[in-house]
Amino acid sequence: xxxTRSKNIGITIYIVxxxxxxxxxxxxxxxxxxEILSGLTLWPENFTFANYATxxxxxxxxxxxxxxxxxxxxxxxxxLLVALPAAYAFSRYKFVGxxxxxxxxxxxxxxxxxxxLLPFFQLYSSxxxxxxHIAVALAHCLFNVPLAVWILEGFMxxxxxxxxxxxxxxxxxxxxxxxxxxxxxxxxxxxVTAFFAFMFSWVELLLARTLTSVDAQPIAAIMTRTVGxxxxxxxxxxAAGVLTIIPGILVIWFxxxxxxxxxxxxxx
Amino acid sequence: xVKIPNNRAWWLVLPVFLLVAFSAxxxxxxxxxxxxxxxxxxxxxYYVGTEWFKEVLTNERxxxxxxxxxxxxxxxxxxxxxxxxxxxxxxxxSGMKASLVLILLAIPLLIPWNVVGxxxxxxxxxxxxxxGWALNSMGFDYNYTGxxxxxxxxxxxxxxxxxxPLVALLCYSGLRAIPExxxxxxxxxxxxxxxxxxxxxxxxxxxxLIIAVLLRFMDSFMIYTxxxxxxxxxxxxxxxxxxxxxxxxxxxxxxxxxxxxFSLIYFLIVLxxxxxxFTAITHADKEK
Amino acid sequence: MAEIQLKSLAHSYSATPTGAEDYAIRQxxxxxxxxxxxxxxxxSGCGKSTMLNIISGLLAPSEGDVLFDGRxxxxxxxxxxxxxxxxxxxxxxxxxxxFDNLAFPLxxxxxxxxxIKARVHEIAEVLEIGDKLYKKAKNLTADEKQKVSMGRGxxxxxxxxxxxxxxxxVIDPQLKWKLRRKLKQIHEKFDITMVYVTHxxxxxxxxxxxxxxxYGGQIVQFGTPTELFERPNHTFVGFFxxxxxxxxxxxxxxxxxxxxNGVFVPLEAWQNNLLQRVKSxxxxxxxxxxxxxxxxxxxxxxxxxxxxxxxxLGTYKIVTVEVGxxxxxxxxxxxFHSDVGASVHLLFPKQxxxxxxxxxxxxxxx
Numbered sequence: 001x002x003x004t005r006s007k008n009i010g011i012t013i014y015i016v017x018x019x020x021x022x023x024x025x026x027x028x029x030x031x032x033x034x035e036i037l038s039g040l041t042l043w044p045e046n047f048t049f050a051n052y053a054t055x056x057x058x059x060x061x062x063x064x065x066x067x068x069x070x071x072x073x074x075x076x077x078x079x080l081l082v083a084l085p086a087a088y089a090f091s092r093y094k095f096v097g098x099x100x101x102x103x104x105x106x107x108x109x110x111x112x113x114x115x116x117l118l119p120f121f122q123l124y125s126s127x128x129x130x131x132x133h134i135a136v137a138l139a140h141c142l143f144n145v146p147l148a149v150w151i152l153e154g155f156m157x158x159x160x161x162x163x164x165x166x167x168x169x170x171x172x173x174x175x176x177x178x179x180x181x182x183x184x185x186x187x188x189x190x191x192v193t194a195f196f197a198f199m200f201s202w203v204e205l206l207l208a209r210t211l212t213s214v215d216a217q218p219i220a221a222i223m224t225r226t227v228g229x230x231x232x233x234x235x236x237x238x239a240a241g242v243l244t245i246i247p248g249i250l251v252i253w254f255x256x257x258x259x260x261x262x263x264x265x266x267x268x
Numbered sequence: 269x270v271k272i273p274n275n276r277a278w279w280l281v282l283p284v285f286l287l288v289a290f291s292a293x294x295x296x297x298x299x300x301x302x303x304x305x306x307x308x309x310x311x312x313x314y315y316v317g318t319e320w321f322k323e324v325l326t327n328e329r330x331x332x333x334x335x336x337x338x339x340x341x342x343x344x345x346x347x348x349x350x351x352x353x354x355x356x357x358x359x360x361x362s363g364m365k366a367s368l369v370l371i372l373l374a375i376p377l378l379i380p381w382n383v384v385g386x387x388x389x390x391x392x393x394x395x396x397x398x399x400g401w402a403l404n405s406m407g408f409d410y411n412y413t414g415x416x417x418x419x420x421x422x423x424x425x426x427x428x429x430x431x432x433p434l435v436a437l438l439c440y441s442g443l444r445a446i447p448e449x450x451x452x453x454x455x456x457x458x459x460x461x462x463x464x465x466x467x468x469x470x471x472x473x474x475x476x477l478i479i480a481v482l483l484r485f486m487d488s489f490m491i492y493t494x495x496x497x498x499x500x501x502x503x504x505x506x507x508x509x510x511x512x513x514x515x516x517x518x519x520x521x522x523x524x525x526x527x528x529x530f531s532l533i534y535f536l537i538v539l540x541x542x543x544x545x546f547t548a549i550t551h552a553d554k555e556k
Numbered sequence: 557m558a559e560i561q562l563k564s565l566a567h568s569y570s571a572t573p574t575g576a577e578d579y580a581i582r583q584x585x586x587x588x589x590x591x592x593x594x595x596x597x598x599x600s601g602c603g604k605s606t607m608l609n610i611i612s613g614l615l616a617p618s619e620g621d622v623l624f625d626g627r628x629x630x631x632x633x634x635x636x637x638x639x640x641x642x643x644x645x646x647x648x649x650x651x652x653x654x655f656d657n658l659a660f661p662l663x664x665x666x667x668x669x670x671x672i673k674a675r676v677h678e679i680a681e682v683l684e685i686g687d688k689l690y691k692k693a694k695n696l697t698a699d700e701k702q703k704v705s706m707g708r709g710x711x712x713x714x715x716x717x718x719x720x721x722x723x724x725x726v727i728d729p730q731l732k733w734k735l736r737r738k739l740k741q742i743h744e745k746f747d748i749t750m751v752y753v754t755h756x757x758x759x760x761x762x763x764x765x766x767x768x769x770x771y772g773g774q775i776v777q778f779g780t781p782t783e784l785f786e787r788p789n790h791t792f793v794g795f796f797x798x799x800x801x802x803x804x805x806x807x808x809x810x811x812x813x814x815x816x817n818g819v820f821v822p823l824e825a826w827q828n829n830l831l832q833r834v835k836s837x838x839x840x841x842x843x844x845x846x847x848x849x850x851x852x853x854x855x856x857x858x859x860x861x862x863x864x865x866x867x868x869l870g871t872y873k874i875v876t877v878e879v880g881x882x883x884x885x886x887x888x889x890x891x892f893h894s895d896v897g898a899s900v901h902l903l904f905p906k907q908x909x910x911x912x913x914x915x916x917x918x919x920x921x922x
């Protein structure tokens with residue numbers, strides 16, 4: 001019992017330390033610039049929503065959120081659609097070049113985005129996809145698809161092949177078996193995969209910023225630009241930052257049960 | 269699992285292959301192409317062979333940046349792996365409390381990287397940031413924009429804040445997979461807490477730890493956005509890591525040939541070290 | 557070594573038990589004597605594993621006390637109780653060798669190295685895993701792993717008791733028998749208190765001197781295998797022990813005996829006496845298939861029955877007969893012959909005819 005209590009104290013201290021920087025951002029987002037610059041206050045004394053109002057009324061701000069959400073969603077969908085059949089193939093079949101292909105896929109996860117910066121810019125410009133959501137979504141597939149294949153392969157290997165065979169005997173066609181029986185069995189794997197795909201696409205800035213200029217610009221890029229142009233509007237910057245945290249919290253809330261049990265089963 | 273030989277499985281893999289080939293092979297060819305040419309402008313390029321590679325390998329600025337990168341990634345692994353394991357051991361096993369801790373822990377992972385930089389940029393400032401203010405008022409002469417040591421400390425602290433939760437989450441799920449009977453047996457065998465960790469928990473964390481080490485190595489080795497926002501690579505170039513050096517070269521100075529050669533070397537280093545980690549950890553197990 | 561006493565023990569897994577059905581163990585008093593080899597027998601879900609975990613200290617009882625040699629140990633952890641326990645499924649430390657696995661409890665107890673070595677080798681010999689001592693435990697087969705698990709329980713010489721929780725579940729039948737003999741030998745050699753949980757009566761009776769039969773969270777009988785067989789203290793014991801189990805027939809009270817469906821069964825005088833004094837109408841008579849006699853011709857107390865089925869089990873036959881609407885099993889020798897539908901005459905020898913009131917045996921007063 002004593003041990004549990006010291007553990008609880010330990011984890012509580014860690015969580016408090018973890019949340020302090022975020023609290024500080026939240027705190028600042030409700031202050032006026034005057035209050036921010038005039039001295040340190042632990043909570044907003046002139047509580048204001050003005051910073052948030054600025055963001056929600058200015059299209060150049062809120063479009064950034066919509067752009068980010070859009071390309072992240074496209075990315076998650078593409079990632080899952082292509083990775084699911086591939087992971088199934090890797091977990092069930094031996095085929096010419098399978099091992100090489102698998103390692104080549106994984107090696108792309110190890111490629112520094114900075115390496116691909118310029119070639120990507122030229123590639124997407126030349127095919128007319130520059131400054132579109134699809135361009136960013138495709139670029140993010142570079143690191144998300146290999147990771148997704150890897151995670152899903154782990155989960156699928158955990159499902160005995162007897163299930164596949166049983167389904168064929170019961171007269172299921174392959175697509176029907178895959179969608180109706182197989183996918184529900186690895187749904188926590190799909191949850192974890194979607195979580196990772198969302199996470200790495202949502203947090204990435206380098207590629208997203210390089211491949212966009214106006215129409216598909218992510219919120220993260222708008223934040224940096226605004227800081228440069230109009231001096232530093234700390235309050236709005238903080239509010240914009242807070243708003244980028246919220247989608248992440250929603251996603252983790254949805255997959256919280258899978259994350260606890262899912263990570264180890266699928267190796268990640 | 270015994271796998272069935274079946275070449276038609278290629279059809280299932282084809283979409284992934286095409287997609288990744290499009291996103292990776294085409295750009296990679298471009299990079300290789302650049303790396304052996306000197307480019308002055310559109311249509312004006314000369315074949316230079318391995319010149320750029322020689323140049324890059326002897327370039328002091330790049331060597332310094334590479335050293336800094338190794339130092340940083342090494343420090344990241346040394347701090348985050350043990351800390352992550354420790355946090356996972358402290359986390360509650362089940363119930364509402366466990367869900368809550370899980371969600372709170374994962375928050376830093378889901379914050380866009382430039383916002384992570386912004387948060388610490390604000391938090392560490394002496395005038396408007398709680399952290400900087402607290403250190404200063406405790407008598408420390410702390411200023412991350414002016415002092416090299418402070419800058420390093422802040423970048424490292426930021427990365428620990430940002431990424432230790434990933435290690436902790438991985439270890440936590442590994443710990444959860446250990447059946448209760450093992451703890452009961454250890455209790456019966458009068459194992460000390462250390463022995464429980466050493467002989468039950470650690471061996472069963474091995475798989476997730478391989479993943480944690482690999483992911484943390486790769487991602488820390490490619491770090492760009494967070495230190496760029498926080499310190500801009502400064503003071504001087506004391507927190508300029510490889511990705512930033514490369515980006516400055518390619519986009520800032522448009523030095524394409526050199527940047528391409530550098531890119532390839534960079535990529536090879538990541539691949540090589542990841543491979544070394546992977547084989548070292550998996551082989552150590554096989555030999556016994 | 558210690559005497560283990562359980563005093564008005566009760567346990568519920570629910571924090572706020574509302575009725576008897578919430579209890580895994582109900583009001584139980586029992587003593588495991590020093591140095592005995594005991595079996596705890598019962599169907600799954602009867603509370604036997606719960607009781608074992610309470611004895612070892614993995615579980616704290618909700619009510620009552622656990623005493624080791626008269627000392628209350630409720631609050632002590634397994635570590636402090638100094639007890640060994642072997643689980644149903646093998647638990648091994650897979651990063652260690654077999655030797656290190658077996659030595660682990662001794663090392664934790666700070667036993668000198670030379671002594672550890674001797675003791676580990678001794679136990680490994682007994683369990684016949686001496687040649688595997690320096691193999692990685694991870695690479696063993698399932699039953700070798702379970703032997704290692706058992707070895708870790710047996711290796712400590714100073715334990716209060718060794719508890720076995722269905723340790724042979726994963727072992728194949730041939731080896732099972734051998735290991736049971738082994739355990740018995742180990743008990744005779746080292747003279748340690750052993751409690752062996754099982755749902756297999758054969759396993760229980762080959763291992764134990766005395767068996768406790770558990771049913772519905774209570775110990776309904778504690779005795780030697782012979783006692784359980786000849787004088788089942790509770791209808792459940794009669795039903796559970798023996799194969800097939802005891803014939804149990806609900807009956808009504810009559811002068812000089814009992815009656816079911818128009819069939820009168822006379823009882824001993826003392827049984828009749830006691831029967832007149834109890835109020836309950838929940839009466840049953842019980843007789844083991846082994847003790848019913850069959851004859852072709854009627855005699856004084858015989859009951860007429862018809863043969864429903866004859867099952868040949870190789871060395872003996874099980875005959876199913878019907879009398880007064882009740883089906884009874886009778887065990888007969890291999891040379892018994894009868895046609896299905898034939899009429900036979902049954903005899904219930906009085907010394908083997910048990911009378912149960914409210915499921916408990918009516919015993920002759922001392």
